[in-house]
Amino acid sequence: MRYMASYDLMETVRNTNQWLGASALAMASYPAFAAIPNPALQWLGAWGEVTERTFSRMNLKPDWNIPPFVGSDGTDRLVAEEIELPGAFGDLLHFRVQGRSEPKRKVLLVAPMSGHYATLLRSTVISLLPDCDLYITDWHNARDIPVSAGKFDVEDYTMHLVDYMRHLGPDTHVIAVCQPAPLALAATAYLAEEDPKAQPSTLTLIGGPIDPDAAPTEVTDFGHSVTMGQLQEMMIQRVGFKYAGVGRKVYPGLLQLSSFISMNMDTHRDAFMGQISRVASGEAHEHDKHNKFYDEYLAVMDMPAEFYLSTVERIFKTGEIAKNQFTIKGKRVDIGKITDVAVKTVEGTKDDISAPGQCIAALDLCTGLKDSQKASHVEEGAGHYGIFAGKSWRQNIRPLVLDFIDDNERATPPGFRQKKKSDANKTAANKNAAA
Known part of the structure; x- marks a missing residue:
């Protein structure tokens, strides 16, 4: 109490x-x-x-408020949000563009569950919609989820991503932003072994803590400086009587917000x-x-306590992803099993949350991929927010990501690609500022 x-x-x-x-x-x-x-x-x-x-x-949870955009025929395209797959802890949301008939890249945008709603990626969504058939993971506020819905930890999160990838099919391109990057990598590896035909075509990891110890920050220092018992005692609370999730153990969004603000x-x-x-x-x-x-x-959401604690312990403290020792229900997920999914990493030189070096570590773990299937890009002068939103994303990173998707498209729709690039150009595009 x-x-x-x-x-x-x-x-x-x-x-x-x-x-x-x-x-x-x-x-x-x-x-x-x-x-x-x-x-x-x-x-x-x-x-x-x-x-x-x-x-x-x-x-409050912000509205998406996605504005219409001008289509290739010069007419306005209205955008509607539709729930593709409902769930207790989150929905797979589809942005349906009214009047669109031409094929577009199918993209799954994996939003972080780190204290903010998926609407934090609104500008990212707006920038991708003209060129992509876009889906996003829309995680729910834990305070609104009844205790009867059960637990939700990093393994459950990963299996949700597996289900979404299976549902969307092998012509999907996954873009994971920040916190879900290591779990998106694990989900892809899980499919590579359990259901290879359901693997996505490409996986782009943006500013994620694949190996937090590769470049320490205040976030990683905090994770190592406290014990799990201290975290559970100081950070975990039970939802009060005002909300549907009364009694559920959570890491409150207001505590996370105070941490964000204290950093700057x-x-x-x-x-x-x-x-x-x-x-x-x-x-x-x-x-x-x-x-x-x-x-x-300022719009923050509560995280399930088991998700927060398992993220700190398994991703930051013991480094299960970095050491390729992540398990689901006791079975090891081998990242080296990924052989058919092209992987790209994106980092910013001024990222103070996932510093350069943490995300690119994913490429060393993908031992089953050829060099031509790996790519990396480090954006000069960009902070954590800038690598998926703002000027750096729009002008530099987004075009590189779309090029990477096109160069590694498995099932190209008829008439989708205007002109096939030469093999030499393809290799250059894959390497970008190469790993």
Whole structure:
């Protein structure tokens, strides 16, 4: 019960701050005060507006809000989200483009379960939709999952990916972003041994901790500095009475958010002080850069406790993926069994979460692949977020990923590829900034 009380206390603090912000905004907006302009009231109202918005976003799952895009025939293409495969812990979501008839690359985008919703990849989705038939893993907030649904750990996550790959078929191209990269690699290896015909055509791993010890960061240092008992005691709580998952053990999203913010405290403080100043002076607006980023960044979700703890223990502490010793139900998954799936890694030189060297380690584990089936790219000046969203992704990384997909397409739809590249160009494209 004390852990339920802790969970409810965090929610109470969040709710209270949201209420204080709303109250300050309402008081500063009182019509009688407008008779005598007062800069202090302007600042109070600005603080209230920013505070209310900040703490309310922590309790909401953002909408996808995918805008239409212009098709090859010059007409607008509307995008609708459809649940392809429902599940208690997550859905396989399909972005159906209305009016599209021409074949496109089938892509499974594996979103992380690391405290944020899959909507964190909204800009990635928007950038891929014109060229891809896109699916995404849409994980659920653990606080909303009844205890009766059972557990969910790294093995369950991996088997969910196996099921999704089987469902979509061998012409699928998998792109795993950050946390799921090692588990996507394990899922592919599982299929290579158990169901080779269901393997995807390509696997692209972006900024994932395949070998966390290859380039230590604050994240890896934390994982090694605490024991599993300390983590379970300090980080795990039971969902309070307000939600459907009451009693479920979780790693609360609010705790994860506090960890994210503490890593760059000065940057976030300056960002919020600047936003309050802009609101007070009338320079801010609903969809400005600050709101666009923080509306998503602050929206956090709880993770199942067993998933969080098994990730720390098996991926970071014992390095089961890095040592090729990962097991599912006691049976070892041999990454060297992957022989038909081209693998590409993407890293950023300024990534402070999965530093350069952690993700590219996957290529050494793929001993069954030829050099021509391996590729790597290190984006100069890009941080963790930049390698899957923003300018670096749009201008440099995305085109390389699509080229890699095209060069290793197993079942090319008729008329899909405009012109086949020469073998020499294909090898160069595969190597990129080669491993």
